[in-house]
Amino acid sequence: MNPSIKKTEPVFSISTAARLLKISVHTLRMYEREGLIIPYKKKSNQRLYSQADLDRIQCIRDAINQAKISINGIKSIYSLIPCWDIIKCSAEEQKECASFNGAHNPCWTYDHKNVCKERDCRTCEVYTKYSQCGTIKELIKSVSR
């Protein structure tokens, strides 16, 4: 891979991404509809994927096909990411946050308020930290004493 291109740079069209991952464009759109991934969108509404996106999607595929975790299972796991700790939102903000209060879907699938409002979920640490497989437990460890 060209090292001058950042891993987070959205450069692959949906058909290229599908070819590289050996899946169909339908599947890629399905994962997006389910809230598992957030591809970059051009002004014309067309999707672009970065290498980091591809890595993340490969993890999702491994979870589904090898680990046999259902899509809803993956969403539930994502919902356990301690976003409130990662972005250090205040107790006040936590009080009116769906993610903090027992949500069962990833935080980036909800409407945002407060600190999160200013953030782009696609580039937010909460979303990007799971671009490598199996990092959620590490995340939990790092926030626990």
Next chain:
Amino acid sequence: MNPSIKKTEPVFSISTAARLLKISVHTLRMYEREGLIIPYKKKSNQRLYSQADLDRIQCIRDAINQAKISINGIKSIYSLIPCWDIIKCSAEEQKECASFNGAHNPCWTYDHKNVCKERDCRTCEVYTKYSQCGTIKELIKSVSR
């Protein structure tokens, strides 16, 4: 329910438990084989279930049938419970613990060493804290700063 009987007292036979939960005995044994539940075992190897067991199993069924989380998904979620924090095991002990080191199954499905060796998983807080649905996120919150 008779209030003099503790919720954790193993009193229901497998067929009674199945009838109360409206499922088959096969399903109960399957959940056990998968490591989702740990029923009490008589000396003769026959199973007994407590009210807490029934509550827990109902949560599992809701996760499978309503939330559409696969059994492997539930196992993965259980594996995220910060047991090292709950039972306060030492850094030394963590080093040689499968659960601490990226396990993808619940800690109670592994062979135990150190502090855990003395514990009965069935009564261990790590296992019992999820007898109420949706408490894992609360657990993660409570251990994060």
Next chain:
DNA sequence: AATTGTTGATATTTATAAATGTCAACTTCC
């Protein structure tokens, strides 16, 4: 301006997880 690719929506197929069925050996408990 013509070809190739993308969009979202709906319908269909397929792969397989979850749940049952069946069995013979063993317990339990009137």
Next chain:
DNA sequence: GGAAGTTGACATTTATAAATATCAACAATT
């Protein structure tokens, strides 16, 4: 001691999640 219940192992069924297919409207690329 005999009926009713339980055990584990293996086979089978069924319910449905995941993946594809098809479509007409729109965008991009040459």
